[in-house]
Amino acid sequence: MAASFSVPSMIMEEEGRFEAEVAEVQTWWSSERFKLTRRPYTARDVVALRGHLKQGYASNEMAKKLWRTLKSHQANGTASRTFGALDPVQVTMMAKHLDTIYVSGWQCSSTHTSTNEPGPDLADYPYDTVPNKVEHLFFAQQYHDR
Structure with a gap:
């Protein structure tokens, strides 16, 4: 039997991951290493431009x-x-x-x-x-x- 997927729940899940990643970037930027760095863009802008696969x-x-x-x-x-x-x-x-x-x-x-x-x-x-x-x-x- 095929698993049923709900499009709205998949979208909500993706939005949740997006918001979690934005929060992660904001936390990173507020660390001692970057706290004095000023950027003309937001963490949301950066995360929106990233692909889905994380690269190290x-x-x-x-x-x-x-x-x-x-x-x-x-x-x-x-x-x-x-x-x-x-x-x-x-x-x-x-x-x-x-x-x-x-x-x-x-x-x-x-x-x-x-x-x-x-x-x-x-x-x-x-x-x-x-x-x-x-x-x-x-x-x-x-x-x-x-």
């Missing part, structure tokens, strides 16, 4: 981890000491001893441009040079995490 991103998790790390240092009056990393071997060795790793625009511009021309950090390298290096290092971290 590694960058979101890493941003949350960085925020917690920085807040911890702030609370303890300490600093996050770091170094610039250029290759996966450096990242692997640094990860054991540092809580943050820095990717320098200058290092990328002088050693890892698509043109292979070293130079000063005048930001005259392709716009995706630093993001590509970050991706390369992150994928290496994921590999070593297996």
Whole structure:
């Protein structure tokens, strides 16, 4: 026997999920991390533009981890000491001893441009040079995490 579905109840269920997600976004935006951020749009606007399938991103998790790390240092009056990393071997060795790793625009511009021309950090390298290096290092971290 086929289950019977009531269109009005399905709509009410979807509206309930929508309102719950709006409340979740509003709570997130009122957290300490975002309480001073001003937006020209509402949580309702954001939720209305989202698809039905939730997506998760590694960058979101890493941003949350960085925020917690920085807040911890702030609370303890300490600093996050770091170094610039250029290759996966450096990242692997640094990860054991540092809580943050820095990717320098200058290092990328002088050693890892698509043109292979070293130079000063005048930001005259392709716009995706630093993001590509970050991706390369992150994928290496994921590999070593297996």
